[in-house]
Amino acid sequence: MRFHVVLLVLAILLVFTGCNKDSQDATTSKPTPYVISIPKFFPTELNIPPDNPMTVEGVELGRYLFYDGRISGRTEPDSLMSCSTCHVQAHSFVCGIDNPRFPGGHPYGLTGILTPHFMLPMINLVWVNNGYLWNGSLAPGNPLQAKRRLEDICWMAIVAPHEMYGDTNRSTTLIQSINGYPELFEKAFGSRTVTVKNMGRAIAQFVRTLISADSRFDRFLEGKVQLSEKERKGYVLFMTETGGDCFHCHGGEGNPLFTTNLFYNNGMDSIFGDPNDRYGFTGNAMDVGAYVAPTLRNVAFTAPYMHDGRFKTLDEVINFYSSGVVWSSSINPLMHHVSTHGVQLTPSQKSDLKDFILTLTDSSFVTKTAFARPSGFPDEK
């Protein structure tokens, strides 16, 4: 009998050690799974960490927090700042070159300090597996454990001098005190206590829902529409080595994200000094001057372009790739036209290429209600 009791205790221990805190929380809160519908030809592997599964309640909470300026820990109208202060839906979640608050499209924080780089659009981030930010440093390889995941952006933005320049205790205390939020946290994560970790989890869930797959080019791939003759010519230029050779870095029909999410020195400079380039993260000499290739989806809405916003228009970007490429020892070999300073497109080819790139415009993405500012915050309901 004693032997049986010992075995029983062991068995119970074995069974219960498999139950972690999250699953206990899930039992009490029972959030509803949020299923991401994967568009045709899109990758089937999603970057959703096991400890932050997508739920309807998590996404809803994340949307509120994304748009609520009180996440900065402040209540004075002039000091409110949220993710959406800079990440504007109408511009595919960059601030936009015509933003009245951020002239030229270069955002700055509550104290006026400019961000190190211009903005990247927040499109299809659920498929980013190589690290976030221009240099990809928000990645599993980051030596700082707290700077490895999309979930970590929340606390980073709260404390960064060039963003909210606050502190996380102040933010969590304020959010905790707002009617409605504790209930939303309980529904999403099983606890009414507001933590910066759960704030980050919720915002990351919302951001992972920001999917663009409804451009004219998507409908072309599905055989529903035809491209115009100019767009078709531009498409060929996009996809061929003897044309613009855009596809190696920016995808195409075989990669409808329109980015590899990889990092390239694309020949913009021959002298470098940015401590936040890819080299600043990897230490690999070939990464000097390298940055992620941004998605070209909705590029019509995301000016200015490049990490330093040097190009104000798409025409300037195309001109650069046509005749402005400069050599450096770390230029990516895919920039094989560097000996002629670019792909040397004619004016007509440039126009065709631009027309094709504009078929990647997904207007529904910038108007979709589910991505927009909520009609009211939890304490306003």
Place this chain on the structure above:
Amino acid sequence: MKTSNVIMNLKSAVNVCITAVLVTAGLLIVPSCRKSGVTEDGSSKPTTLIIRFENMVDTLPLILDSMLYENSSDDLYKVSDLQYFISDINLHRNDGLNYKALNNDGIHYIDARTPSTLYWTINASVPSGTFDSISFTFGLNAEKNYSNRFLNPPERDMNWPDILGGGYHYIKMNLSWKKTGMVRAYPFNFHLGIGQIYKGNVINTDSILNYVQNFFYVNLPASAFSISQGQTKFMVVTMNLNKWFSGENEFDFAKYPNMMMQNQTAMHNACLNGRDAFTVRFTSGGK
């Protein structure tokens, strides 16, 4: 009912409960034990072939991003990216029976920058016995090479434009080269895939007359080996990069305008050379 009977019944009930809990725990534990390699039916270990892919430049191991190498045309070069597909590995027996590795539909992707891709473990019913030789397809054959086959990276990023024939690059070797004495090294994109025949040899996608499958079969020299039941055999397949640039067609980087995808002559010549780029050896361990 006597007290002793009640106690006996209680003991019996407790024993039933304990047994139920133990059985449940056992069910929970046993599946995790299977992962450790102990088969459910106690049968012997599978016969396994572990292939390691090794990239060399003559006698030097490939070190990415290092200007250490020279081809037979006296071009100095460094390689920044090396990615390729090997498929349809066949083990040929002297009785005429072949064994074809079917893991991942018989396709393996190799990226010199990603160590995990340098190994391919084949343990799905490899038959024991003596094999005369080994062969494989470099790239993907026509049947397997269709667009949107791979939706996820890294294989996805090998996609080959539909307008140029579709499917996937067989190899992407992005390198920079220079002649001795030159200061600047210039890019060269050594990319192979489906080729195109252009009307009048003028490169214009509106005048493509035909497409050419450039994949090829490699019969590995001196590749006879034996494997016994339950044995794990280690095989190293070496690709010598310089062989791509020498042989039937000496490959001078200066001869081509830094790229090949729309130059069937260049791709054809490279493929002729590539047949001799591979060798195999067997080792007692994973090195």
